[in-house]
Amino acid sequence: MGVTSNDGGWSPYLAGALVGILAIVSVYATTTLLGKSTYLGASTTFVRAAGMVEKTVAPEHVAQNTYFKKEKVVVDWQFMVIVGIFLGALISSKTDKSFKLEAVPPAWEERFGPSVGKRAVAAFLGGIVAMIGARMADGCPSGHGLSGLMQLSVSGFVALAMFFGVGIVVASLVYGRRMS
Amino acid sequence: MSTAQLLGLATGLAFGFLLQKGRVLRFDKQLGAMLLKDMTILKFMMAAIMVGMVGIMLLADMEIIKLSHKPMNVGAILIGGALFGGGWAVMGFCPGTSVGALGVGRCHALFAIAGMLVGAAIYAELYPAMKSTVLAWNNLGKIGLPEVFGVNKWVIVALFWGGSIALFRWFERIIAIGNIRGRLQAPLFCARRPAVASRTGGLKGNVPPHPAGWPQWSCR
Numbered sequence: 001m002g003v004t005s006n007d008g009g010w011s012p013y014l015a016g017a018l019v020g021i022l023a024i025v026s027v028y029a030t031t032t033l034l035g036k037s038t039y040l041g042a043s044t045t046f047v048r049a050a051g052m053v054e055k056t057v058a059p060e061h062v063a064q065n066t067y068f069k070k071e072k073v074v075v076d077w078q079f080m081v082i083v084g085i086f087l088g089a090l091i092s093s094k095t096d097k098s099f100k101l102e103a104v105p106p107a108w109e110e111r112f113g114p115s116v117g118k119r120a121v122a123a124f125l126g127g128i129v130a131m132i133g134a135r136m137a138d139g140c141p142s143g144h145g146l147s148g149l150m151q152l153s154v155s156g157f158v159a160l161a162m163f164f165g166v167g168i169v170v171a172s173l174v175y176g177r178r179m180s
Numbered sequence: 181m182s183t184a185q186l187l188g189l190a191t192g193l194a195f196g197f198l199l200q201k202g203r204v205l206r207f208d209k210q211l212g213a214m215l216l217k218d219m220t221i222l223k224f225m226m227a228a229i230m231v232g233m234v235g236i237m238l239l240a241d242m243e244i245i246k247l248s249h250k251p252m253n254v255g256a257i258l259i260g261g262a263l264f265g266g267g268w269a270v271m272g273f274c275p276g277t278s279v280g281a282l283g284v285g286r287c288h289a290l291f292a293i294a295g296m297l298v299g300a301a302i303y304a305e306l307y308p309a310m311k312s313t314v315l316a317w318n319n320l321g322k323i324g325l326p327e328v329f330g331v332n333k334w335v336i337v338a339l340f341w342g343g344s345i346a347l348f349r350w351f352e353r354i355i356a357i358g359n360i361r362g363r364l365q366a367p368l369f370c371a372r373r374p375a376v377a378s379r380t381g382g383l384k385g386n387v388p389p390h391p392a393g394w395p396q397w398s399c400r
Binding site for chain 1: 184185186190192195200203205211213214220223224226228235244248251252257258262265268270276278280281282284285287288289293297298299302304305310323324326333336340
């Protein structure tokens, strides 16, 4: 098992194992420092961020919405994790020189051409559907997938199976045509 | 900044760094996983879960931390999970990796992030209706596998480790076979090709190039 992959990154086994250690340290740190065991996740932050944006145009509406009340529109621990992911990835890619401005992903271009508009519409619509689903299921591949499976949660296993199961079917319908 | 915010920022910095080093922030990797062409994401996630579950189970056993299962709300997880899977495949990012992808310069992640913000806002409006329908159908509560199957948690941890290692070995074999015979169309599961080929087949220095089809896209 090599330590680096052939593109200068780390072996996914190594990087993944380190994320496992990070997850353990993170639960321990939140328990001792913040008084509550908190697990890694990402999608709730999108609710809070959406609430913050909506607040600028319709503050009363956000204040009355039951879901925003439940999830609380504040910059909390998880919100800063997401900010940190952006910065950590930026720093890491700048230091190993893999940072690259990219308008359309290579695999997308391969299948649908270089049009930024097409990619934008698909990513936007996909994003809407995915987030409605993630909020309904109460988690994403981080919250359900990583944190859920680490705790042996039934919900985590079922949710991850649905994510990948349906993802595989839809991906082969959308992108798979030229492979057959 | 509060302690919670500072701690979150530090955790996120490390998480983003590792996501980038593992190369899992890329659209091509995410899509590659769903097309079963590049198992980087799966290797990464399973390795993280294997290590994480041991530490978390130990700390929970010692009552240093508390487990926090998400409720097994059958309708919500099945329907929500399916919607997420479909959207994920089209978008090519999940919520956490979208921001990381933006950090490494993949500007198109902005459209995905904008879509997810709109999706979150829509769900906030739908929530009262969801609460009385999908979310109310069949909630089995916050349950873990050990309770459900009535076995010790370490049995499940051991099974997960065994299954994952078997899967990893199989992934690495497929790389070798794919490269030796050139039968597979794409650069399937392609990290560290030569090393694996030489280990299993003594083909060092004689690894045939991948066939055309989906040229190199999941390799870079």
